[in-house]
Amino acid sequence: MLLTLIVLxxxxxxxxWRRCSYGLLASAFIVLLVVGCGPLPIxxxxxxxxxxxxxxxxxxQRNVIVLLGAGTVRAIGxxxxxxxxxxxxxxxxxxxxxxxxxxxxxxxxxxxxxxARGLGRPEAAVYAGDLQRLGVDAADLLLEPRSMNTxxxxxxxGPLLKAYGADRVLLVSSGYHLRRGxxxxxxxxxxxxxxxxxxxxxxxxxxxxxxxxxxxxxxLHEYAGIARYHVYNTMGWNVRATKPGAL
Numbered sequence: 001m002l003l004t005l006i007v008l009x010x011x012x013x014x015x016x017w018r019r020c021s022y023g024l025l026a027s028a029f030i031v032l033l034v035v036g037c038g039p040l041p042i043x044x045x046x047x048x049x050x051x052x053x054x055x056x057x058x059x060x061q062r063n064v065i066v067l068l069g070a071g072t073v074r075a076i077g078x079x080x081x082x083x084x085x086x087x088x089x090x091x092x093x094x095x096x097x098x099x100x101x102x103x104x105x106x107x108x109x110x111x112x113x114x115x116a117r118g119l120g121r122p123e124a125a126v127y128a129g130d131l132q133r134l135g136v137d138a139a140d141l142l143l144e145p146r147s148m149n150t151x152x153x154x155x156x157x158g159p160l161l162k163a164y165g166a167d168r169v170l171l172v173s174s175g176y177h178l179r180r181g182x183x184x185x186x187x188x189x190x191x192x193x194x195x196x197x198x199x200x201x202x203x204x205x206x207x208x209x210x211x212x213x214x215x216x217x218x219x220l221h222e223y224a225g226i227a228r229y230h231v232y233n234t235m236g237w238n239v240r241a242t243k244p245g246a247l
Contacts, residue, residue, distance in 0.1 A: 002028050035216050036208020044219035045201050049175035052196040056096065059105045060168025064142070064161055066192065067093040067131075068153050068173040068181055069113025069123035080121045082130060085174065090127055092197035093172045094134035110142040110160055112153040122146075150177070150225070154184040155239065161190060168193065175199045176218060180225045187229070189242030 009024035034040045067090065071083035082090060093109055100107035109131060113123025122145035132138055142160050147153045161169060171192035173181050178194040185192045202212045232238045 002031055005031065032208050036210075036212050037206065038202040038204040038209070038212050041202030041212045041215035041219060042204070044223070045176055045215060048179055048219060048222055049196065049199055052175050052178050052194050054092070054196050056170050056193055056195050059100055059103050059107075060166075061105060062164065062166050063100050063105055063107045063168045063170065064110050064164060064166040065093050065096050065100070065107065065170045065172055066110045066112060066153075066157055066161075066185075067127065068150065068171070068177065069111070069116075069127065069147075070174065072115075072117060072119055072121070072123055072126050074119050080119045080126055082123075082127055086123075086127065087130075088198035089172055089174065090130050091134070092195065094131055094136055096170060096172065096195065097131075097136050097140070108140050108142050108164060108166075109136055110144060110157060112144040112147055112157050114146045114148050114152075116148045150181055151184050153181070154188045154190065157185070158188045158190060158242070170195050172197055176222055180222050180229075183226060183229060187238065187241050 005024050005028035009021045009028065012018075012021035012024065070086035070089055072080050072086075073083050075081050093111075097107055097109050111124040111127045111131070113127065115122045122143075124143040124145040128138075128141050128143060131141065142164065144153070144156050144160055147156050169185075169190055169192045171178065171181055171185060171194050173194075173196075175196040175198060178196060182192055182194050200215065200218070202215045203209060205212070229238070233241075
């Protein structure tokens with residue numbers, strides 16, 4: 001947006017429309033301050049993450065903790081590892097699993113994520129190794145290695161949850177991602193209890209920070225995904241919705 005405003009201002013200046021050019025430059029400066037100094041990302045992220053707890057309500061009899069992927073990276077040496085953004089989610093899923101087992105309830109951890117970056121290993125398989133090292137029994141892991149995005153996370157999780165007969169589904173992801181995630185899962189008839197693995201926010205600053213620009217981009221990506229869902233539903237482009245509450 002900033003680049004567009006600056007390019008348009010430069011074009012108008014070249015056409016000698018100086019007042020319009022100055023107006024666009026002023027607009028670009030205001031956008032830079034509102035975004036870079038923190039007010040916009042703080043507001044956008046707070047709205048996305050409000051109401052989501054870091055702990056679940058009471059357990060069911062047959063529980064599934066659905067862990068949504070956050071990408072992988074190829075480290076020096078060639079190993080494929082979870083991305084920086086994935087570790088909070090992995091840790092939270094393992095924590096919930098231990099709490100579920102201590103409560104004496106049946107519990108599975110479904111790891112949903114394919115090889116979206118083309119690194120040779122799906123997120124589900126990569127994360128499964130970390131979960132086992134954190135105490136999750138290999139027999140309690142359900143792997144969904146095909147999904148390439150959040151929509152497919154929800155779409156491909158349905159059959160696994162139905163086959164297991166889950167009566168309580170917990171959806172573990174970053175706080176900013178839960179609103180879109182629960183929306184997509186509900187579309188496929190999965191009433192998931194959202195559990196926040198982490199919380200992010202912008203930073204108030206007297207000077208514009210690149211961090212705030214990144215956080216704004218993160219938030220806008222989520223809002224765009226939510227808006228696209230509703231537009232596609234209106235146009236009839238989404239896969240037919242499953243009856244609410246039906247796995």
